[in-house]
Amino acid sequence: MTVIAVNAATGSAAWGQAEAGRWRDSVAAWARWADPLAELADRLNQPLLDAAGVGAGGADEVVLDLAAGVGEPALSAARRLGPAGRVIGVDLVPGMAAVAASRARAGGAGRVAFLAADMAALPLAAAAVDRVTCRFGLMFVARPEAALAEVHRVLRPGGRAAFMVWGPKADNLLFEVLEAVVDEVLGPPVAAGGDLRSLFRFAGTGSLAGLLAAAGFVGVTEQALMPVRKVPAGAPFWQATLEMTLGSRLATATPDQRRRVPAGIETRFAALAVAGTVAVPLHARIVTGTRMEEPRD
Template structure:
């Protein structure tokens, strides 16, 4: 999924105003992006710190950073609602597809404001409507048909409504908030299970107890759905993301 990730990383870092020599905190870094891309942008005179609530995810990010040429980010496990950093420590903060999973979101946003320098910028990327995200829409419909709907995808689209996240940011004290929509289309190879990682991440808790036969039928159905959309061996998979920015 590196091609789609790059189409999302670059606009997010641009929205944060990231430039050479800056100090950036990346929240919910997971396996390392966009912190790794950010480190290349700030160069040796800057600093990128990637954080995640799950230490195991940070271990994977550290392994990835060892294979990257040039400046590498620092990684640490951290709770977004109680960040272990000094006041005004960063020029910018980014978070790609993480803020929607935080129960106390206003507390997290106040912490982000605390660690930003005056005039610093925070940029959060969230998913737009489920219907505009072909990968989740097809997988979610197939799972609902086979296993029933249980709302597993709902947290992903917590801030899908335009203006919702920007409003929460204003209540937390941010000024000059804005939102921008992105609609990149991923070109996936037909006949390849490019959808399997998303299936496991989103529905692993429901798949664990399935018999081999039921899982096989579910995956075959998902494969058929995407195969039906293929044109000249390529499956166009639309995405809809939104970037909310605040100072």
Template sequence: MNDAAGLDTRTWIDHWDRLGPGWEKWADRMAQQAEGLNRPLIEAAGVQPGEHVLDLASGTGEPALSLAAAVGPSGRVVATDPAPNMLAGLRRRADAAGHGHVEAHLADMQALPFENDSFDRVTCRFGIMFVPDAARAFAEVRRVLRPGGQAAFLVWGPQADNAVLGTVVDWGMRHFGIAEAARYRAPFGYGTPGRLAAAMTQGGLLAAEERELRFTPEVDAGLPFWRPPMGITFGPEVEALDEAGAAAADAALKAAFEPFRDGAAYRLPMHVRIGVARA
């Protein structure tokens, strides 16, 4: 069971649909950063040119667009998300990139609308943590994977190990008076080592294992790097701020990140985990 327990599927879909415009607003500007996480996920899944790949909780296109490059025009990427506003951004970005072999489907990973043994690989980047019934989702992954096919799931490590998202979540919940902690703590639900692999096994996937990835990106101290994660995590609330409110938010977040400053740069620890398993 994960930290999404107690929140029904409809509540989660509505939540993410509400955030969709904010994700699309920042998606192109965050593409380079996203690629740094997409690459190890795609490698862990073992994606090869010409394969058929299912991407779950694709949001506005990560890692579906990177998968499209990996499989090439002879392959196929089926990108899914249960939130219509997320898929709208994905379709726009796929069209702009000329990825005609990317299909966008409205779908809940707990009940996939695909036949058995349909895909060579399944990927999911920062999505499984938000599913109320993860065991059911993993069972669906096993069902749609071809025998011997491989799945890879990328999740956040513990909140304390992730400077940017952890700090933004804490600030936003305080600033906007958000009491529904489960929605905003859920990203870290599989942060405990071994928890993701155990859930994959419970869902019927085979030979599940986890890999730990740690980074410490350096960011110029003069850049308001917190704006994209603030915008995608608390989009409607941020958009409602007037000029004075936006300036106050910038000042508060700049102060919150001061412990990570080292001279002319911020050093921002990041910890993610990749779960890999087979059908």
């Protein structure tokens, strides 16, 4: 586990380093769960691709997916575009990009390539891409303004970017329960990057939209997605999210704590079951912006 700083402020350099460490440490969990979660992931990918206008750009459309992780939504974008388009997935962590590339090969996804880079310093030429997508990634960048400036630079005039971020934690039952139980059993986190604060950095209505406008994007839009997932009571539907988001904290747990965390989660969800089903609400936002067209002579 990478422990870099204690209680660093969100957005500080120490916090950014701790976030990077968290993602490096969680590659194995993300690789393990990528395929089992693919269908569920695609339900969020499709509205994000729609919002960015992926597939509406004609032949040879180039889509850039930032913080691509193990390939969501880059692989969905490649499937949607087919051989006529091209997708470039970028993630800070080389291990994530490697897993995404291997999934692309295994799934026969067409023209998609993954590379390791910081989205605040993109190795791409100006105006090189038609669309940018970013699913649950911008909130982990120390200086999101720098990343948005890069997105604006690499988009062609008239090109659109769409970002998916989490709404408030109180509307995201799964994260709320998991973090509450882990805190209860392990005690509050001592290392930066150990808690889920960063996930909810853009939870406030208009907070990301304001940053896009300040970065020069026009036609900024914001929409809420609030699906409710119905799961059978007693099913360990929470296991993947626990390992992928709080795995680095669990790595420090004693055997007794490791037993008490799943037991505590099961108890909380059992209490919420109605007629054998647990309703798990989720709240995400999609925020879009367009790079202004250049005036014609």
